Amino acid sequence: MxxxxxxxxxxxxxxxxxxxxxxxxxxxxxxxxxxxxxxxxxxxxxxxxxxxxxxxxxxxxxxxxxxxxxxxxxxxxxxxxxxxxxxxSGLVTSVIAIDKELTKQALVPHGIPMPVGKIVACETLYDGDPLPRPYVLKPVNEGSSMGVAIVRDDSNYGSPIARDAVGPWQLFPSLLAEPFIKGRELTVGVMGHEAMGVTELQVKSGFYDYDAKYTAGLTQHICPAQIPADIAERMKQLAVQAHALLGCKGVSRSDFRWDDEHGLDGIFLLEVNTQPGMTPLSLVPEQAAANGMxxxxxxxxxxxxxxxxxxxxxxxxx
The missing domain is CATH 3.40.50.20 (Rossmann fold)
Structure with missing residues (x-):
């Protein structure tokens, strides 16, 4: 070439x-x-x-x-x-990967661990919680943690969620509800069919939302992540497997939560990004740099x- x-x-x-x-x-x-x-x-x-x-x-x-x-x-x-x-990635892969529910349907039958969730009509949230708290509400097909809310017992959303509480339920007719996975936020870039590395994301306050991703100083990137070798290797394997199963091309990035109290059983894939960011704060360029590229x-x-x-x-x- x-x-x-x-x-x-x-x-x-x-x-x-x-x-x-x-x-x-x-x-x-x-x-x-x-x-x-x-x-x-x-x-x-x-x-x-x-x-x-x-x-x-x-x-x-x-x-x-x-x-x-x-x-x-x-x-x-x-x-x-x-x-x-x-x-x-191409058309079919992009259609599936942007949709978090379709992604689960494609990956979970092949043994990829992902949180068990369900689609809920936002109107029903004002009557009661769809899952035991804490749980996460997120749009089905948005990236960069846009419109994500963590509903906890001590949240100011109310119980049940109040109609005037500010959140994604005011912007979307339905949302994906998932159990909140406690623990650590990690991500793995894949280029071709090889994992680039594992990065841990330590947010100074709150969670890894849009502002934390793209505002300098709000999140510390630890690359390579300081985690046990078997955990890092398993995440790399899962990221490469997800990349292949979805038919990703070029670069993808798989985001994980790891409950470190449960070892290998505490690893959960959250989503696969088919077009990771390429900004100065982005994770894939950072992992490439760690590999000398x-x-x-x-x-x-x-x-x-x-x-x-x-x-x-x-x-x-x-």
Missing amino acids: SRGPWHVAVLMGGPSSEREVSLNSGKGVADALESRGHRVTRIDLDKDVALKLSAAQPDVVFNALHGVPGEDGTVQGMLDLMGLPYTH DYAELVERIVEEALSLSESRSEVCQ
């Missing part, structure tokens, strides 16, 4: 709740590619995105979008129809795999 130079269209921004994160990811990716001598066209996703891509005629598209519609299969389907190679090399590796997969498909179709 040629190292280029390539013409890369970097898709970023868009209308999702994670727009600012995507713009930061896209800028980092575009700057890195330009620093390596590649031609870059930066495209902020809007209704004219197909026309802009057609005019640009790139060799490959770097999908730096986060959330809907860039991570749920919508953009992937458009790029497939246009015949443009693109980074990260700088940011620009990481970006090039992701683009290179997308081009290689495209060439392989073309050869099969000939």
Whole structure:
């Protein structure tokens, strides 16, 4: 596979709740590619995105979008129809991985441990708790811990939750309810079919929500995580297995909770992110750096795999 130079269209921004994160990811990716001598066209996703891509005629598209519609299969389907190679996972994988319930249906039968949850209509939350407290409420298809609430006995939401209490139940018609897994927050990046490492996320206050992820100083990243070797190895195995079962391409990131009082039985996969952030605070670039791979090399590796997969498909179709 040629190292280029390539013409890369970097898709970023868009209308999702994670727009600012995507713009930061896209800028980092575009700057890195330009620093390596590649031609870059930066495209902020809007209704004219197909026309802009057609005019640009790139060799490959770097999908730096986060959330809907860039991570749920919508953009992937458009790029497939246009015949443009693109980074990260394809249409089917994106549809499944963005949906936390579909992800469970795909992974749990293969032995991947995930919290047992259920979809609840938000209107029912005002009548009573769907699970014993503490429990977690989260949107089924949002990323970056958007709209997540932990309902505890001492929470100020009320018991049952009050209609005027501020929370995700005011924004979504239904939510996924899961038991709260106490313990430690960890994450594993996967590139190709190899785990990049295990990072522990220690939040200074509250939990690992959107602000904690993207505000400097609110969360300490410990990479590599200071955990027993068998726990780290098991998380790596589960992350690689989930990556393969879902059909992920390029880079994915699997998020875990670990109840350290229960050893290997305390590991639970929460979700698989098919398009991890590429901002200065993001976890995958940090794990790559711990393995001796700088940011620009990481970006090039992701683009290179997308081009290689495209060439392989073309050869099969000939």
